[in-house]
Amino acid sequence: MIKPTRKGQQLAALLKHEGISHPRVLEVIASTPRELFIPDALKHKAYENNALPIGQGQTISQPYTVAKMTELLLGQKNHGQTVLEIGTGSGYQTAILAQLFNKVYTVERIKALQFQAKRKMNQLDLHNVHMKHGDGWEGWKSKAPFDAIIVTAAASTLPEALPAQLSNEGTLVLPVGEKQQQLKHIRLEQGEWMEQTIETVKFVPLIAGALS
Numbered sequence: 001m002i003k004p005t006r007k008g009q010q011l012a013a014l015l016k017h018e019g020i021s022h023p024r025v026l027e028v029i030a031s032t033p034r035e036l037f038i039p040d041a042l043k044h045k046a047y048e049n050n051a052l053p054i055g056q057g058q059t060i061s062q063p064y065t066v067a068k069m070t071e072l073l074l075g076q077k078n079h080g081q082t083v084l085e086i087g088t089g090s091g092y093q094t095a096i097l098a099q100l101f102n103k104v105y106t107v108e109r110i111k112a113l114q115f116q117a118k119r120k121m122n123q124l125d126l127h128n129v130h131m132k133h134g135d136g137w138e139g140w141k142s143k144a145p146f147d148a149i150i151v152t153a154a155a156s157t158l159p160e161a162l163p164a165q166l167s168n169e170g171t172l173v174l175p176v177g178e179k180q181q182q183l184k185h186i187r188l189e190q191g192e193w194m195e196q197t198i199e200t201v202k203f204v205p206l207i208a209g210a211l212s
């Protein structure tokens, strides 16, 4: 368990004010050192509620969005079993998930980002994260089913492989769209798909194919 920091607590308080209400999500935001996931030149902005560049044309997501998506994945629960993340990026969202789920599976198409994120997990002693270099459009079939799936890049349409990798009563949270993206919350309840649109969001695109 990582200890909360003063800056982390201030960020959690800001997110609570913005409408995040899940107590465990707020606790984990307060204790996860976001500066660890940010390039040196931008570390002074680590606890602002903004997305920031992390190199390779990618961004670390805005803390509000990270918290909102995590809250949707957990629902009423305080802790989940397995979660699949598409788009490891900096690894910040991964680290948040690792403290709230038993096992985290995460897929990234850019090897250099995956490598850096792996080091951060070790630095934080988070050893329940399994990483794969590959194309997230395909999900991670051999490890399915997952109780929760989160996509942290915007898909133009729902990647077909993903709903099939959800367990019964599972939850999928993802941005869908091109310039204007909607955050979707999709659940499989007693064999029926329930879809809810949460809010407008802005993510980098989910690009097909993996880079070496």
Ligand code: SAH
Binding pocket: 058, 059, 060, 061, 086, 087, 088, 089, 090, 091, 092, 093, 094, 107, 108, 109, 110, 113, 134, 135, 136, 137, 152, 153, 204, 205, 206, 207, 208, 209
């Ligand atoms: N959760 C991350 C978000 C990073 S931005 C964070 O907060 O740091 C989105 C990430 O998705 C980028 O790292 C990008 O390389 C990755 N990505 C884009 N398309 C992908 C795909 N098809 N498969 C896997 N990862 C992908």
